[in-house]
Amino acid sequence: MQHYLRYLAICLMLLIGTHRVAIAEGQAQVDQIFALFDSGEAMTRESIEQNLSLLEKLISSDDIERIEKLNLLKCWNQPFETEEDVLHSLQHIEQTMAQIPPHASPHFLTDFTLCHAWFLQQKGDINGAMSGYTKSIQSAYEHEDIRLIADARSLRGALYSYIGDFSEALDDLVTAQGLYESLNLTGWANVNLADIATSFRRYGDPESAIKYYNKLKEFYSQKGNKEQVANVTSDIGIALDEMGEHERAIESFRFSYQYFKEHKYPLIAAINATNIAYSLIQLNRLNEAETYLKEAAQEITDKEPSAYSFMKLFMAKIRYQQGRYQDALDELAAAEIAFRVMHNDRGLIQLLQLKSDIHAAMGDLPSAYQELQQFIALTKKVDDSSSAHQTTELKVKFDTSWIESENKRLLDNQKLKEQELALLEKNKSLQLIILLLTGFILAIVSLFAYKQVHRNRHLQTIALTDYLTQLPNRRHIYAQAELYFQQAIKQKTPFSVIIFDADHFKKINDNFGHEIGDQALLTIAQASQALTADRNLIGRIGGEEFLILLPNTHAERVWELAHELQTLITRYGAINLPVELKLTVSAGVATLNTELGKQDESFARLLKRADNALYDAKNAGRNCVKAAKMAD
Numbered sequence: 001m002q003h004y005l006r007y008l009a010i011c012l013m014l015l016i017g018t019h020r021v022a023i024a025e026g027q028a029q030v031d032q033i034f035a036l037f038d039s040g041e042a043m044t045r046e047s048i049e050q051n052l053s054l055l056e057k058l059i060s061s062d063d064i065e066r067i068e069k070l071n072l073l074k075c076w077n078q079p080f081e082t083e084e085d086v087l088h089s090l091q092h093i094e095q096t097m098a099q100i101p102p103h104a105s106p107h108f109l110t111d112f113t114l115c116h117a118w119f120l121q122q123k124g125d126i127n128g129a130m131s132g133y134t135k136s137i138q139s140a141y142e143h144e145d146i147r148l149i150a151d152a153r154s155l156r157g158a159l160y161s162y163i164g165d166f167s168e169a170l171d172d173l174v175t176a177q178g179l180y181e182s183l184n185l186t187g188w189a190n191v192n193l194a195d196i197a198t199s200f201r202r203y204g205d206p207e208s209a210i211k212y213y214n215k216l217k218e219f220y221s222q223k224g225n226k227e228q229v230a231n232v233t234s235d236i237g238i239a240l241d242e243m244g245e246h247e248r249a250i251e252s253f254r255f256s257y258q259y260f261k262e263h264k265y266p267l268i269a270a271i272n273a274t275n276i277a278y279s280l281i282q283l284n285r286l287n288e289a290e291t292y293l294k295e296a297a298q299e300i301t302d303k304e305p306s307a308y309s310f311m312k313l314f315m316a317k318i319r320y321q322q323g324r325y326q327d328a329l330d331e332l333a334a335a336e337i338a339f340r341v342m343h344n345d346r347g348l349i350q351l352l353q354l355k356s357d358i359h360a361a362m363g364d365l366p367s368a369y370q371e372l373q374q375f376i377a378l379t380k381k382v383d384d385s386s387s388a389h390q391t392t393e394l395k396v397k398f399d400t401s402w403i404e405s406e407n408k409r410l411l412d413n414q415k416l417k418e419q420e421l422a423l424l425e426k427n428k429s430l431q432l433i434i435l436l437l438t439g440f441i442l443a444i445v446s447l448f449a450y451k452q453v454h455r456n457r458h459l460q461t462i463a464l465t466d467y468l469t470q471l472p473n474r475r476h477i478y479a480q481a482e483l484y485f486q487q488a489i490k491q492k493t494p495f496s497v498i499i500f501d502a503d504h505f506k507k508i509n510d511n512f513g514h515e516i517g518d519q520a521l522l523t524i525a526q527a528s529q530a531l532t533a534d535r536n537l538i539g540r541i542g543g544e545e546f547l548i549l550l551p552n553t554h555a556e557r558v559w560e561l562a563h564e565l566q567t568l569i570t571r572y573g574a575i576n577l578p579v580e581l582k583l584t585v586s587a588g589v590a591t592l593n594t595e596l597g598k599q600d601e602s603f604a605r606l607l608k609r610a611d612n613a614l615y616d617a618k619n620a621g622r623n624c625v626k627a628a629k630m631a632d
Contacts, residue, residue, distance in 0.1 A: 030058045030066060037073055039187045048077050068108040071096070075115040081267075083303040086122045093119060110139040110148050118155060124305060126343045129159060150179035154192045161199040163343055164382060169199045190216055190228075198235065202346075206239035213239065230259040234272055237279075246279040253279065267307075270299035274311045286318050293318070302338060309338035309347055316354060325362045329355070345382050349375060466540040468518055469525035477539025477547055478603075484551045485603040488592050496558035498548040498565065499610045500587035503622040505544040512581060520583055523576045527568035531561060547607075555591040555627070562587045562625040588613025590628035 033051050052073060059066045078089035093116050117132025133156035140148035157172030173196045180189035197212030213236045220228040237252030257272035273296040280289035293315050300307045312335035319328035332355050339347040352375035359368035464476035488495035502520060509517040521544065528538045528548060537549045550558055566585060573583030590610035593600050600606040609628035617626040
């Protein structure tokens with residue numbers, strides 16, 4: 001009997017051990033599949049379905065954490081290839097959102113909101129998608145969920161890029177890139193890098209875009225990922241088109257076109273056919289272009305508004321060139337609906353210009369004029385946005401230090417949390433040691449917080465200073481100006497401003513290089529400080545635009561000082577810059593008007609008058625000073 005009990009105990013131990021091993025092996029396989037999805041590596045629809053089915057079999061019903069991960073994968077991997085797919089997936093996602101249990105983790109809630117927003121974007125609901133992305137970002141920062149911060153900012157950045165807000169786009173995308181690289185998520189980092197390249201292309205810098213695209217192409221070539229090579233090659237073609245190199249663009253598009261056609265991706269092949277047609281139109285090879293567009297039309301329908309809009313626009317251009325004006329207008333009518341669905345103002349501008357030309361060719365001048373007015377209004381809207389972001393590249397370079405600092409803080413915090421959890425898990429049975437370690441960790445956290453306060457103060461100083469000239473930036477100088485303005489109003493003392501910028505600064509960069517351009521800006525800053533002897537009265541408020549505050553200065557004196565400034569800049573430029581570069585500035589001056597009924601009601605009004613004077617100086621041929629008109 002004793003031997004029998006011993007034998008039974010051994011068998012039970014073996015069974016328990018085998019069961020534990022089986023559970024451990026199952027969990028390891030589950031985590032391996034999760035890691036595959038997290039890596040961002042491309043998978044076929046069949047492979048996705050097989051892995052999701054396997055996860056459902058392997059994950060036990062009481063494993064809440066892994067069940068949440070599985071449900072998130074199901075959300076992100078809903079079909080979206082057609083409009084019907086997107087609508088059906090959205091319906092399923094919204095039903096699931098309504099049934100989320102109250103004990104769901106913050107990570108699950110945030111990621112599910114992000115997934116919902118992405119499908120709203122596929123539907124064409126840009127506002128809903130943007131709102132969802134922003135909500136997810138706020139939640140991810142609140143819980144310091146680094147991976148979700150990266151995902152949400154990457155998606156929002158790509159959407160900002162599409163609608164033309166490149167400053168916000170690059171701010172998001174650069175932040176996401178740093179986090180992805182820190183987390184060693186190479187696959188997602190490459191996807192994000194492609195969006196950065198596309199943002200530079202849309203911003204009007206195709207050369208920088210091609211550098212990023214070539215980096216991605218080399219990476220995918222080394223990995224043997226031919227599909228991604230084809231995708232990136234197509235992106236390179238678009239950038240080449242924007243550089244005017246249409247023959248090279250056609251070569252890139254045809255490479256991608258052939259790949260996707262051979263590998264049975266008819267829709268993507270059709271999109272590349274549309275791109276080929278655009279390049280051919282630019283080369284006036286209309287018959288070839290029409291052949292490609294007719295082929296594309298067999299696959300691209302209004303269910304894919306992004307591709308459909310440009311396909312119709314390009315066909316309208318051909319019809320216009322052929323003199324088939326009514327057919328061209330019919331094509332544009334279909335394109336316009338699609339452009340408006342996608343909020344694509346850049347496409348609408350091209351459409352309205354062509355539409356005006358067609359009406360003019362038909363002799364319908366009132367309609368041509370009406371379309372031209374819409375074209376001008378929309379162009380002004382886009383140009384105003386572009387003007388507001390004309391220093392985007394500089395802003396991103398400036399913000400990179402802040403972004404890196406913030407990313408490092410998040411990663412450091414995550415590491416501290418991981419260390420704390422590991423210690424607690426390892427020492428559950430040693431409560432005294434746990435208490436000691438917890439106290440030690442709290443001390444580290446306190447020290448980190450103390451250092452963070454000092455770091456934040458340093459960052460605050462950086463945030464108020466222009467990185468190149470070390471002058472106050474726009475935010476800082478405007479705040480100073482508001483104080484001086486209010487003081488002048490209260491004490492009834494004079495207050496004047498000079499707003500000026502470098503003449504033909506783009507030509508300086510183009511002809512002499514950005515390094516000389518930066519030296520020109522530093523020369524202007526030095527001359528301005530020589531004029532005022534107080535750097536806090538000078539601010540850089542744009543790429544080549546500066547503002548000088550002059551408290552207790554009358555209109556006659558500010559007029560003299562503006563001319564002295566021009567002389568100083570010319571003198572300093574002769575010392576610091578190449579001989580062939582003649583550095584000059586245009587300036588507008590304004591003085592606070594204290595006359596009853598005409599008093600400037602705000603600093604913004606005073607600045608606006610000075611800015612109008614600067615505009616007058618530019619129109620007068622530049623290299624001159626103009627005084628602001630009296631306030632109304």
